[in-house]
Amino acid sequence: MSACCDEDDAHIAELRERQTRMLWAVLAINASMFLVEFTAGWLAASNALMGDSLDMLGDTLVYGLSLFVVARSDRWKAVSAGFKGTIMLGFGLLVLGDAVAKAWSGDTPQYGIMAAVGLLALLANTLCLVLLTRHRGDDVNMRSAWVCSRNDLVANSGVLVAAALVAGTGSRWPDVIVGAAIAALFLRSAIGVLGQARLTLTGAGPPRRVSRS
Template sequence: MDSCCENKAGELAQLRAKQSRVLYIVLAVNVVMFLVEFIAGWIANSTALLGDSLDMFGDASVYALTLFVMHRSVRARAGAALFKGGFMLLFGVLVVADALRKLILQEVPSADLMGVIGTLALIANGYCFALLYSHRSDDLNMRSTWLCSRNDLLANSSVIIAAGMVALTGSLWPDILVGLAIAALFLHSAGQIIREAWIEWRASAPEPQQCPQPLLGITEPTATPVQFEPAKSCCAGEAQTAKKDTCCEQPRAASTPVKGCCSPKQQD
C-alpha cells in the first residue's frame, strides 16, 4: 500500500514538472507576441491585431497564474480558473468596445501589416498549441489553458482572413467583424470555464466544523451522570435533583434575591 502511494506521488510530481516546463515556454512566447502585436496593432490601426495582442497578454497572465497554483490545492486551482474565466469575460467586452470605437471613427487598417503579424502570431500559437495538447485533460487549469491556445489559433486565422478582405475591398468592415467574432469566442469560452470552475469550487469547499456552544457549567459531555451536591440555602433540606434542561437556563445574577424555593414558606 505504501509503495503504491509513493508511486502515485512520484507520478504526480513528474506530471507537475512537465506541466511547469510547458507553461514556462508558452508564457515566454505569449509575452513576446503580446509586445509585437500590440505595437503592430497601433501602427496598422487594426482592431483585430489589438484584440489579438490583448489576447496574448491575457494568456500570459493566465499561464503565470496557472504556474502559481500548480502545487496548490484543488480549491486553489478552481479559484484560479474562476479568475481566468473572469479575465476572458472582461477581455471580450473590451474587444467589443474597441470595435465600436473603430466603427464610429471609420478608420481603415493596414492590410499588409495585419497579414504579416497575423501569420507570425499563428505560427507562434501553433507551437504553443502543440505543447499544450497532451496536457489538455490533466486538470481544469490545464484544460482552460489549452482552450486559450485553441482560441488563439482561431483568432490568428481570423486576422489573416480579415487582412485579405481589407486588401481586396478597402473596407474596415472585415477588421470590425473579426474583432466582434473574437469577442464572441472569448465570451463563450469564459462562460464555459466559469461554469466548470464554479462546480469544482463548490465541490472542494471544506466541510464546516460543528462546534456547539457548551452549556452552562458543562464543557464536555460525560458518559456518567453528573452528581450535584445539595445547595447551601434555605432549601438545603430539600433534595436537589438535576433536571435535563436546567443547564440551558440563563444564570441568575448573584446580587438578585432568588424567589421561589428559597422564599420563606407560608405557615399553615
C-alpha cells in the same frame, strides 16, 4: 501499499515538473507576441490585431496563474480557472467596445502588417497548443489554459481573413467584424471556463484525472 503510494507521489511530482516547464515555455511565447502584436496593431490601426494582442496579454497572465497553482489543490486550481475566465470576459468586452467605436469612425487598417503579424502569431500559438494538448485532461487548471490556446488559433485565423478582405475591399469593415467576432469568442469561452470553475468549487464537477502517459 506504501510502495504504491510512493510510486504515485513520484509520478505526480514528475507530472507537475513537466507541466511547469511547459507553462514557462508558453508564457514566454505569449509575452513576446503580445509586445509584437500590440505595437503592430497600433501602427496598422487594426482592431482585429489589437484584440489578438490583448488576448496574448491575457494568456500571459493566465499561464502565470497556472504556474502558481500547478502543485496546489483542486480548489486553488478552480479559483485560478475562475480568474482566467474573468480575464477572458474583460478582454472580450474591451475588444467588443473597440469594434463598436471603430464601426462609427475609424481608418482603414494596413492589411500588409495585419497579414504578416497575424501569420507569425498563428505559428506561435500553434506551437503553444501542441505543448498544452498533452496536459489538457490533467485538471481544470490545465484544461482552462488549453482552451485559451485553442481560442488563439481561431482569433489568429480571423486576423488573416480580415487582412485579406481589407486588401480586397479597401474597407475597414472586415477588420471591425472580425474584431467583434473575436470578442464574441472570448465571451463564450469565458462563460464556459467560469461555469467549469464553479462546478469544481461546489464539488459537482468531474474528479481530477492524473495522466500516466
